[in-house]
Amino acid sequence: MEFLTSSLENHCFSELLDGSDGDEEEILVCGEDLELNPFDGLPYSSRYYRLMKEREELPIWQEKSTFMETLLHNQIVIVSGDAKTGKSSQVPQWCAEHCLALQPRGAVVCTQVLPRAAVALALRVADQMELGVGHEVGYCVPFESCCGPETILRYCTDEMLQREMMSTPLLSCYSVIVLDDVHQRTVATDALLGLLKGVLAARAELRLVLLTAPHMCSTLQGFCGSVPMLRVRGRHRAQAVFSCSPHGDPFLPALRLLLEIHHAREKGDIVIFLASEQEIEKAFQMIRQEQPNLNPDLGELIPIPLYPTKQDLPPKLIQNKQKCCKKYRRKVLLTTSSGEPLIWTKNVTFVIDVGVETRKVYNPRIRADSVLTQPISQSQAEVHKQILGMSPSGKIFCLYPEEFTHKEMKAEIPAKVQESNLTSLVLFLKRMDIAGFAHCDFISSPAPESLMQALEDLDYLAALDNDGNLSEFGIIMSEFPLDPQLSKSLLASCEFECVDEMLTIAAMVTAPSCFLHAPPGTEEIARSRWRRFSHPAGDHFTLINVFNAFRAATASPTQPGNREQWCCEYFLSCSALSMAEMIRAELVEIMKRIELPISEPDFGSEANLLSIKKALLSGYFMQIARDVDGSGNYLMLTHKQVAQLHPFSSYCNTRRIPEWVLFHEFSISEGNSIRVVSEISPHLFAELVPQYYFSNLPPSESKDILQEVINHLAPVSATKEEEKTASDSKENEEFPQAHTEQRCVIQ
Incomplete structure (x- = not known):
């Protein structure tokens, strides 16, 4: 269909962006004394020399000898360059050459803000160095790694290097760390800058290279101290x-x-x-x-x-x-x-x-x-x-x-650290605190109110102990490259035995939206096709239906083009669903690595649907809304903001308006909307909500309704608590060392 980019066009995008026509023929350089590639020992082809001439025309190239000498004698080097001067592709290659002379030979990692930029640079640099992607040159982006044990130059996102620090705080496998696009001021890059100060102090042989736009230089020099800086300018003024x-x-x-x-x-x-x-x-x-x-x-x-x-x-x-x-x-x-x-x-x-x-x-x-x-x-x-x-x-x-x-x-x-949700960052910093990095020196101080809210949310999620440190449960949560609330729901699914279904939900809400905007005139057709996947329990369950249908329709290995065709027919994004597959596979690997149980799929049964809602509520009890007038005006439980269902919600398609919903995301824009919503009952919420969270909610009609439900459940809960207390006392008499941290229990 016309509104989707054809598979052929997707194949051509990389060559179009590169400006090549694909007609070159590769001819090996002939002669007795072939120049060998020092990274793999193979002779260079004529293409290498042609690309080398192009590289030498880049403005950054004239600074190579100065850079190599500066890197040899300084721990930190700042390269300030205009856009498109070649710093992102050439400087990491020079760092790799620097590492060749080291004993033992270390590796180079170069961070990027955008995953697609990391992949594209790895492909381009591997081509210029005449090496294989996934071998000497590789990339590592969220939910996908293309690296090997021989990789000497790795491109990755700043978030992936951040996660790597959780397991290897000193980043001992790297001899040079290159932080690119520092001027973008992402949360992950600012955090890395702060933490790497401590790593550099512990490893005198480590080198840090900062690539940035000119306007950021004075700020970086003030932050890093008196460090050398190289300035690269573009050739022409537009x-x-x-x-x-x-x-x-x-x-x-x-x-x-x-x-x-x-x-x-x-x-x-x-x-x-x-x-x-x-x-x-x-x-x-x-x-x-x-x-x-x-x-x-x-x-x-x-x-x-x-x-x-x-x-x-x-x-x-x-x-x-x-x-x-x-x-x-x-x-x-x-x-x-x-x-x-x-x-x-x-x-x-x-x-x-x-x-x-x-x-x-x-x-x-x-x-x-x-x-x-x-x-x-x-x-x-x-x-x-x-x-x-x-x-x-x-x-x-x-x-x-x-x-x-x-x-x-x-x-x-x-700086993003002053206008972003910092819950994931605080979870990461708490994890680094365990590794001995108790202090992170930020260039710009994070917003105090956001820090307090992040700590409060982690406390509600049972990720912190009574001293404000990570609990055992919080340590496990930090293993997942997910929003902390989603990590909590995934871990809660182990208790409620619906892990298979929660893995799919986690993958689908982490990947981009699978629903495509239908071209004008085809909106009703798209809605009718999507109706096939609608589940009465809500959007989370609808996403499971979409994912399972995608897998079933594209399972045939004999029809490689079947995926695009099927997605085109149902107005779905093939790339988003393929990404969800990759995310789910990685989450399964993490579950296996930390030895968490994965229950058998049971989607569709009443017991399973209830278990999924309990798992979702365990993480998203802070994101509850109630339809206050029966017309789809949802009032948030935590504040007085009103929102409507997102147009892609299955409830909009089926024209049913549930009273109480749990939502995955809420954004304030021209049309306030809650995205990925599922119906819940007040009784289920009252059963799973932490009491210290509920008591902090502002007064409202919705809170009064929930309080009545809690009061009604209180006698039953009290009886169960007395039975549990008696049982615990008996166990403690027999096994006094078996008492565990109460805050680590799934709530």
């Missing part, structure tokens, strides 16, 4: 063209400008920085629909969506020579400001910048993200211009007046 007046909504003007550039017949690829990933999807569809109406003499307009937060499967390096057209092919890269690291094409001549972005800012008081559309920062605007540093005739069209830059834009992007 010509900036500003709008005369601000647009109300720059989305359509950006697409109109794209078509104007295309009709002007000026050569070169185009990057459009849009406000959100929803706009990326919308622009992609609109450009494809407009393609048949364009003059064929102008050439082909190829939209390529680059979603920063979506971790798609690794690009398939299959070149289709029959696809190569004789006519001109212009690539249009659609992304947001945070997607800049995903841009690799060499032929960008035009940049269109809308000047705004959609950001999520966490509000700890209501435990929800506020989705805000606001101006980008001045530093981000400067990075957008630097993309054209390799083009002598590059132009950037800013769809905002020049004075907007100084009056409305902040100087720098805010």
